[in-house]
Amino acid sequence: MPPKKKKGGKKKGKKKKDDAELELEDKYRKTMDEIEALKDHLAIRKEIARRSQSMGDEWKAQVKQAEKQVQELKDDHQSVSADMTRQYKTMQTDLSIQIHDLKTKLERTQRELEKTQQDLADTRAERDKIIKEKDSEILDLQVKIQSQEEAYEKILNNTLDSLSEKIKNARLVWVDKESMIAQKNKATLLEFGLNPLDL
Template sequence: MPPKKKGKGKGKGKGKKKGKKDDATLELEDKYKRTMDEIEALKDHLAIRKEYTRRAQSASHQVQERMSKAETMLQEHVSDQKSINADMTRQYKTMQTEMGLKIHHLEAELIRTRTHLDMTKEELKSTQEERDRMVKERDEEIHSLNIKVSSMEKAYEVILREALDNLTMKITDARKQWENKTTHIHGKAKQVLLELGLNPLDI
Protein backbone atom coordinates (compact mmCIF):
# COMPACT_ATOMS: atom_id res chain seq x y z
CA MET A 1 0.00 0.00 0.00
CA PRO A 2 1.22 3.53 -0.63
CA PRO A 3 2.42 5.44 2.44
CA LYS A 4 0.07 7.84 4.07
CA LYS A 5 0.45 11.49 3.19
CA LYS A 6 1.48 13.82 6.02
CA GLY A 7 -0.41 17.01 6.81
CA LYS A 8 0.42 20.31 5.15
CA GLY A 9 3.35 22.08 6.77
CA LYS A 10 4.07 25.74 7.00
CA GLY A 11 6.80 27.68 5.30
CA LYS A 12 8.55 27.46 1.99
CA GLY A 13 11.10 25.02 3.29
CA LYS A 14 8.39 22.76 4.33
CA GLY A 15 6.66 23.20 0.92
CA LYS A 16 9.72 22.19 -0.94
CA LYS A 17 10.10 19.04 1.17
CA LYS A 18 6.47 18.27 0.66
CA GLY A 19 6.88 18.42 -3.15
CA LYS A 20 9.80 16.06 -3.06
CA LYS A 21 7.85 13.60 -0.94
CA ASP A 22 4.94 13.74 -3.35
CA ASP A 23 7.18 12.84 -6.27
CA ALA A 24 8.72 9.95 -4.35
CA THR A 25 5.29 8.82 -3.32
CA LEU A 26 4.03 8.95 -6.90
CA GLU A 27 7.07 7.10 -8.08
CA LEU A 28 6.58 4.50 -5.37
CA GLU A 29 2.91 4.19 -6.18
CA ASP A 30 3.76 3.85 -9.82
CA LYS A 31 6.26 1.11 -9.04
CA TYR A 32 3.72 -0.54 -6.79
CA LYS A 33 1.11 -0.37 -9.50
CA ARG A 34 3.55 -1.73 -12.06
CA THR A 35 4.52 -4.48 -9.63
CA MET A 36 0.84 -5.34 -9.05
CA ASP A 37 0.25 -5.33 -12.79
CA GLU A 38 3.23 -7.61 -13.28
CA ILE A 39 1.95 -9.84 -10.47
CA GLU A 40 -1.49 -9.97 -12.10
CA ALA A 41 0.13 -10.66 -15.44
CA LEU A 42 2.21 -13.39 -13.84
CA LYS A 43 -0.93 -14.78 -12.20
CA ASP A 44 -2.70 -14.78 -15.57
CA HIS A 45 0.32 -16.32 -17.21
CA LEU A 46 0.54 -18.89 -14.41
CA ALA A 47 -3.19 -19.63 -14.79
CA ILE A 48 -2.69 -20.04 -18.52
CA ARG A 49 0.32 -22.26 -17.85
CA LYS A 50 -1.74 -24.29 -15.38
CA GLU A 51 -4.52 -24.63 -17.95
CA TYR A 52 -2.00 -25.66 -20.57
CA THR A 53 -0.49 -28.08 -18.08
CA ARG A 54 -3.94 -29.44 -17.19
CA ARG A 55 -4.79 -29.83 -20.87
CA ALA A 56 -1.41 -31.37 -21.55
CA GLN A 57 -1.87 -33.79 -18.67
CA SER A 58 -5.39 -34.60 -19.89
CA ALA A 59 -4.10 -35.07 -23.43
CA SER A 60 -1.20 -37.13 -22.07
CA HIS A 61 -3.63 -39.22 -20.06
CA GLN A 62 -5.81 -39.70 -23.17
CA VAL A 63 -2.73 -40.53 -25.20
CA GLN A 64 -1.63 -43.00 -22.51
CA GLU A 65 -5.10 -44.57 -22.52
CA ARG A 66 -5.01 -44.77 -26.31
CA MET A 67 -1.50 -46.19 -26.19
CA SER A 68 -2.62 -48.67 -23.55
CA LYS A 69 -5.61 -49.67 -25.70
CA ALA A 70 -3.36 -49.79 -28.75
CA GLU A 71 -0.85 -51.94 -26.88
CA THR A 72 -3.68 -54.21 -25.68
CA MET A 73 -5.03 -54.43 -29.23
CA LEU A 74 -1.51 -55.00 -30.52
CA GLN A 75 -0.91 -57.76 -27.97
CA GLU A 76 -4.27 -59.31 -28.87
CA HIS A 77 -3.38 -59.00 -32.56
CA VAL A 78 0.04 -60.50 -31.92
CA SER A 79 -1.57 -63.31 -29.91
CA ASP A 80 -4.17 -63.87 -32.66
CA GLN A 81 -1.41 -63.73 -35.26
CA LYS A 82 0.61 -66.26 -33.28
CA SER A 83 -2.45 -68.49 -33.01
CA ILE A 84 -3.12 -68.09 -36.73
CA ASN A 85 0.53 -68.74 -37.55
CA ALA A 86 0.56 -71.80 -35.27
CA ASP A 87 -2.66 -73.09 -36.83
CA MET A 88 -1.35 -72.40 -40.35
CA THR A 89 1.93 -74.10 -39.45
CA ARG A 90 0.03 -77.10 -38.08
CA GLN A 91 -2.18 -77.21 -41.18
CA TYR A 92 0.88 -76.86 -43.41
CA LYS A 93 2.70 -79.68 -41.59
CA THR A 94 -0.45 -81.83 -41.73
CA MET A 95 -0.87 -81.06 -45.43
CA GLN A 96 2.83 -81.70 -46.02
CA THR A 97 2.57 -85.05 -44.22
CA GLU A 98 -0.56 -86.00 -46.14
CA MET A 99 1.05 -84.88 -49.40
CA GLY A 100 4.16 -86.93 -48.58
CA LEU A 101 2.05 -90.00 -47.86
CA LYS A 102 0.05 -89.43 -51.05
CA ILE A 103 3.23 -89.01 -53.10
CA HIS A 104 4.67 -92.17 -51.52
CA HIS A 105 1.44 -94.04 -52.28
CA LEU A 106 1.41 -92.76 -55.86
CA GLU A 107 5.07 -93.68 -56.35
CA ALA A 108 4.40 -97.19 -55.01
CA GLU A 109 1.34 -97.45 -57.26
CA LEU A 110 3.42 -96.23 -60.20
CA ILE A 111 6.08 -98.88 -59.49
CA ARG A 112 3.39 -101.58 -59.28
CA THR A 113 1.80 -100.33 -62.48
CA ARG A 114 5.14 -100.27 -64.30
CA THR A 115 5.94 -103.76 -63.02
CA HIS A 116 2.54 -105.01 -64.15
CA LEU A 117 3.02 -103.25 -67.48
CA ASP A 118 6.44 -104.87 -67.95
CA MET A 119 4.97 -108.28 -67.08
CA THR A 120 2.09 -107.67 -69.49
CA LYS A 121 4.55 -106.66 -72.21
CA GLU A 122 6.58 -109.83 -71.57
CA GLU A 123 3.43 -111.94 -71.64
CA LEU A 124 2.28 -110.23 -74.82
CA LYS A 125 5.70 -110.75 -76.39
CA SER A 126 5.69 -114.40 -75.33
CA THR A 127 2.14 -114.80 -76.63
CA GLN A 128 3.04 -113.20 -79.94
CA GLU A 129 6.12 -115.40 -80.23
CA GLU A 130 4.03 -118.48 -79.39
CA ARG A 131 1.39 -117.42 -81.91
CA ASP A 132 4.05 -116.82 -84.56
CA ARG A 133 5.57 -120.21 -83.76
CA MET A 134 2.19 -121.93 -83.95
CA VAL A 135 1.36 -120.12 -87.21
CA LYS A 136 4.74 -121.12 -88.62
CA GLU A 137 4.27 -124.73 -87.52
CA ARG A 138 0.75 -124.72 -88.93
CA ASP A 139 1.98 -123.30 -92.24
CA GLU A 140 4.79 -125.86 -92.34
CA GLU A 141 2.34 -128.63 -91.47
CA ILE A 142 -0.11 -127.43 -94.13
CA HIS A 143 2.71 -127.25 -96.63
CA SER A 144 3.83 -130.74 -95.63
CA LEU A 145 0.27 -132.02 -95.87
CA ASN A 146 -0.13 -130.37 -99.25
CA ILE A 147 3.02 -132.11 -100.42
CA LYS A 148 1.76 -135.42 -98.99
CA VAL A 149 -1.67 -134.92 -100.56
CA SER A 150 -0.07 -134.06 -103.86
CA SER A 151 2.14 -137.15 -103.62
CA MET A 152 -0.82 -139.31 -102.60
CA GLU A 153 -2.89 -137.90 -105.44
CA LYS A 154 -0.14 -138.77 -107.89
CA ALA A 155 0.28 -142.19 -106.29
CA TYR A 156 -3.49 -142.80 -106.35
CA GLU A 157 -3.59 -141.57 -109.91
CA VAL A 158 -0.87 -144.03 -110.85
CA ILE A 159 -2.61 -146.81 -108.91
CA LEU A 160 -5.97 -146.01 -110.46
CA ARG A 161 -4.45 -145.82 -113.88
CA GLU A 162 -2.67 -149.13 -113.42
CA ALA A 163 -5.85 -150.64 -111.98
CA LEU A 164 -7.87 -149.26 -114.87
CA ASP A 165 -5.34 -150.56 -117.33
CA ASN A 166 -5.39 -153.95 -115.63
CA LEU A 167 -9.18 -153.93 -115.61
CA THR A 168 -9.25 -152.95 -119.26
CA MET A 169 -6.84 -155.73 -120.08
CA LYS A 170 -8.92 -158.19 -118.05
CA ILE A 171 -12.11 -157.02 -119.78
CA THR A 172 -10.40 -157.36 -123.14
CA ASP A 173 -9.12 -160.81 -122.23
CA ALA A 174 -12.57 -161.79 -120.92
CA ARG A 175 -14.24 -160.50 -124.05
CA LYS A 176 -11.83 -162.46 -126.21
CA GLN A 177 -12.39 -165.52 -124.09
CA TRP A 178 -16.14 -165.02 -124.22
CA GLU A 179 -16.04 -164.44 -127.94
CA ASN A 180 -13.96 -167.54 -128.36
CA LYS A 181 -16.35 -169.53 -126.20
CA THR A 182 -19.33 -168.08 -128.06
CA THR A 183 -17.79 -168.96 -131.40
CA HIS A 184 -17.03 -172.43 -130.12
CA ILE A 185 -20.58 -172.82 -128.77
CA HIS A 186 -22.05 -171.58 -132.04
CA GLY A 187 -19.89 -174.00 -133.93
CA LYS A 188 -21.00 -176.87 -131.77
CA ALA A 189 -24.63 -175.81 -132.04
CA LYS A 190 -24.38 -175.67 -135.82
CA GLN A 191 -22.81 -179.08 -135.88
CA VAL A 192 -25.54 -180.50 -133.66
CA LEU A 193 -28.22 -178.94 -135.81
CA LEU A 194 -26.56 -180.25 -138.92
CA GLU A 195 -26.35 -183.68 -137.35
CA LEU A 196 -30.03 -183.45 -136.56
CA GLY A 197 -30.70 -182.46 -140.15
CA LEU A 198 -31.71 -178.99 -139.38
CA ASN A 199 -30.57 -175.88 -141.15
CA PRO A 200 -29.27 -173.36 -138.66
CA LEU A 201 -30.44 -170.58 -140.89
CA ASP A 202 -34.07 -171.72 -140.55
CA ILE A 203 -34.04 -171.41 -136.80
Protein backbone atom coordinates (compact mmCIF):
# COMPACT_ATOMS: atom_id res chain seq x y z
CA MET A 1 0.00 0.00 0.00
CA PRO A 2 1.23 3.48 -0.70
CA PRO A 3 1.99 5.61 2.37
CA LYS A 4 -0.83 7.85 3.55
CA LYS A 5 -0.40 11.59 3.23
CA LYS A 6 -0.46 13.57 6.39
CA LYS A 7 -3.42 15.85 6.83
CA GLY A 8 -1.25 18.54 8.40
CA GLY A 9 -0.32 19.97 4.99
CA LYS A 10 -3.55 21.96 4.67
CA LYS A 11 -3.25 23.32 8.21
CA LYS A 12 0.25 24.64 7.50
CA GLY A 13 -1.00 26.47 4.44
CA LYS A 14 -3.85 28.00 6.45
CA LYS A 15 -1.48 28.94 9.28
CA LYS A 16 0.82 30.73 6.82
CA LYS A 17 -2.19 32.62 5.50
CA ASP A 18 -3.23 33.67 9.06
CA ASP A 19 0.32 34.82 9.82
CA ALA A 20 0.34 36.90 6.66
CA GLU A 21 -3.00 38.47 7.58
CA LEU A 22 -1.78 39.21 11.11
CA GLU A 23 1.41 40.74 9.74
CA LEU A 24 -0.66 42.83 7.31
CA GLU A 25 -2.95 43.96 10.13
CA ASP A 26 0.10 44.91 12.26
CA LYS A 27 1.50 46.90 9.40
CA TYR A 28 -1.88 48.56 8.89
CA ARG A 29 -2.11 49.45 12.59
CA LYS A 30 1.45 50.79 12.61
CA THR A 31 0.71 52.84 9.49
CA MET A 32 -2.46 54.25 11.08
CA ASP A 33 -0.51 55.11 14.25
CA GLU A 34 2.14 56.84 12.16
CA ILE A 35 -0.59 58.74 10.26
CA GLU A 36 -2.16 59.84 13.57
CA ALA A 37 1.25 60.90 14.86
CA LEU A 38 1.89 62.85 11.66
CA LYS A 39 -1.54 64.50 11.97
CA ASP A 40 -0.75 65.54 15.53
CA HIS A 41 2.65 66.80 14.46
CA LEU A 42 1.06 68.72 11.57
CA ALA A 43 -1.52 70.25 13.93
CA ILE A 44 1.28 71.36 16.26
CA ARG A 45 3.20 72.82 13.31
CA LYS A 46 0.09 74.68 12.16
CA GLU A 47 -0.42 76.07 15.66
CA ILE A 48 3.25 77.16 15.81
CA ALA A 49 2.94 78.76 12.36
CA ARG A 50 -0.26 80.55 13.44
CA ARG A 51 1.41 81.84 16.59
CA SER A 52 4.49 82.88 14.60
CA GLN A 53 2.29 84.77 12.14
CA SER A 54 0.44 86.42 15.04
CA MET A 55 3.71 87.37 16.72
CA GLY A 56 5.03 88.66 13.38
CA ASP A 57 2.00 90.89 13.01
CA GLU A 58 2.49 92.15 16.56
CA TRP A 59 6.16 92.87 15.89
CA LYS A 60 5.29 94.74 12.68
CA ALA A 61 2.81 96.87 14.61
CA GLN A 62 5.43 97.52 17.29
CA VAL A 63 8.02 98.48 14.65
CA LYS A 64 5.57 100.96 13.10
CA GLN A 65 4.85 102.37 16.53
CA ALA A 66 8.59 102.62 17.25
CA GLU A 67 9.21 104.40 13.93
CA LYS A 68 6.46 106.86 14.78
CA GLN A 69 7.98 107.43 18.21
CA VAL A 70 11.45 107.95 16.68
CA GLN A 71 10.06 110.62 14.36
CA GLU A 72 8.32 112.29 17.27
CA LEU A 73 11.58 112.14 19.24
CA LYS A 74 13.46 113.77 16.35
CA ASP A 75 10.91 116.60 16.25
CA ASP A 76 11.09 116.95 20.03
CA HIS A 77 14.90 116.92 19.92
CA GLN A 78 15.00 119.96 17.67
CA SER A 79 12.65 121.96 19.88
CA VAL A 80 14.44 120.75 23.03
CA SER A 81 17.84 121.68 21.58
CA ALA A 82 16.71 125.26 20.96
CA ASP A 83 15.12 125.44 24.40
CA MET A 84 18.25 124.01 26.06
CA THR A 85 20.44 126.66 24.42
CA ARG A 86 18.23 129.37 25.89
CA GLN A 87 18.18 127.62 29.26
CA TYR A 88 21.98 127.24 29.21
CA LYS A 89 22.49 130.98 28.89
CA THR A 90 19.97 131.62 31.67
CA MET A 91 21.65 128.94 33.81
CA GLN A 92 25.08 130.57 33.38
CA THR A 93 23.71 133.79 34.77
CA ASP A 94 21.95 131.98 37.63
CA LEU A 95 25.12 130.01 38.43
CA SER A 96 27.17 133.18 38.75
CA ILE A 97 24.66 134.50 41.28
CA GLN A 98 24.56 131.16 43.12
CA ILE A 99 28.37 130.98 43.30
CA HIS A 100 28.47 134.38 44.96
CA ASP A 101 25.72 133.34 47.41
CA LEU A 102 27.48 130.05 48.16
CA LYS A 103 30.77 131.76 48.92
CA THR A 104 28.98 133.98 51.42
CA LYS A 105 27.21 130.99 52.98
CA LEU A 106 30.50 129.03 53.10
CA GLU A 107 32.20 131.77 55.10
CA ARG A 108 29.27 131.90 57.52
CA THR A 109 29.19 128.09 57.78
CA GLN A 110 32.93 127.95 58.49
CA ARG A 111 32.49 130.36 61.38
CA GLU A 112 29.57 128.27 62.71
CA LEU A 113 31.67 125.11 62.29
CA GLU A 114 34.48 126.54 64.39
CA LYS A 115 32.00 127.41 67.12
CA THR A 116 30.40 123.96 66.90
CA GLN A 117 33.80 122.26 67.10
CA GLN A 118 34.60 124.22 70.25
CA ASP A 119 31.22 123.27 71.74
CA LEU A 120 31.87 119.63 70.80
CA ALA A 121 35.27 119.68 72.52
CA ASP A 122 33.65 121.13 75.67
CA THR A 123 30.89 118.53 75.52
CA ARG A 124 33.42 115.70 75.15
CA ALA A 125 35.40 116.94 78.15
CA GLU A 126 32.18 117.08 80.20
CA ARG A 127 31.23 113.60 78.99
CA ASP A 128 34.63 112.17 79.92
CA LYS A 129 34.29 113.70 83.39
CA ILE A 130 30.80 112.16 83.83
CA ILE A 131 32.05 108.78 82.56
CA LYS A 132 34.87 108.77 85.11
CA GLU A 133 32.44 109.59 87.92
CA LYS A 134 30.03 106.87 86.76
CA ASP A 135 32.89 104.34 86.45
CA SER A 136 33.89 105.12 90.01
CA GLU A 137 30.28 104.64 91.20
CA ILE A 138 30.02 101.38 89.26
CA LEU A 139 33.24 100.11 90.85
CA ASP A 140 31.92 100.94 94.33
CA LEU A 141 28.64 99.17 93.54
CA GLN A 142 30.50 96.12 92.23
CA VAL A 143 32.49 95.91 95.47
CA LYS A 144 29.24 96.14 97.49
CA ILE A 145 27.59 93.51 95.29
CA GLN A 146 30.59 91.22 95.69
CA SER A 147 30.49 91.53 99.48
CA GLN A 148 26.71 90.91 99.47
CA GLU A 149 27.16 87.87 97.25
CA GLU A 150 29.74 86.46 99.64
CA ALA A 151 27.42 87.09 102.60
CA TYR A 152 24.48 85.45 100.83
CA GLU A 153 26.68 82.52 99.85
CA LYS A 154 27.75 82.07 103.47
CA ILE A 155 24.12 82.20 104.65
CA LEU A 156 23.09 79.75 101.95
CA ASN A 157 25.92 77.33 102.82
CA ASN A 158 25.03 77.48 106.55
CA THR A 159 21.36 76.84 105.73
CA LEU A 160 22.25 73.91 103.46
CA ASP A 161 24.56 72.45 106.14
CA SER A 162 21.79 72.76 108.72
CA LEU A 163 19.29 71.17 106.36
CA SER A 164 21.71 68.31 105.63
CA GLU A 165 22.16 67.72 109.38
CA LYS A 166 18.38 67.62 109.89
CA ILE A 167 17.97 65.17 106.99
CA LYS A 168 20.74 62.96 108.45
CA ASN A 169 19.05 62.95 111.88
CA ALA A 170 15.65 62.20 110.34
CA ARG A 171 17.22 59.33 108.40
CA LEU A 172 18.67 57.84 111.57
CA VAL A 173 15.23 58.06 113.25
CA TRP A 174 13.62 56.31 110.28
CA VAL A 175 16.30 53.62 110.27
CA ASP A 176 15.63 52.94 113.98
CA LYS A 177 11.86 52.86 113.35
CA GLU A 178 12.39 50.54 110.40
CA SER A 179 14.50 48.21 112.58
CA MET A 180 11.82 48.17 115.29
CA ILE A 181 9.07 47.44 112.76
CA ALA A 182 11.15 44.59 111.29
CA GLN A 183 11.67 43.10 114.80
CA LYS A 184 7.93 43.33 115.53
CA ASN A 185 7.13 41.64 112.22
CA LYS A 186 9.59 38.83 113.00
CA ALA A 187 8.08 38.33 116.44
CA THR A 188 4.55 38.25 114.98
CA LEU A 189 5.57 35.69 112.33
CA LEU A 190 7.24 33.56 114.98
CA GLU A 191 4.05 33.67 117.11
CA PHE A 192 2.18 32.19 114.17
CA GLY A 193 4.81 29.51 113.78
CA LEU A 194 6.33 30.97 110.62
CA ASN A 195 10.01 31.36 110.05
CA PRO A 196 10.75 34.74 108.37
CA LEU A 197 13.74 33.21 106.58
CA ASP A 198 11.42 30.73 104.81
CA LEU A 199 9.39 33.54 103.23
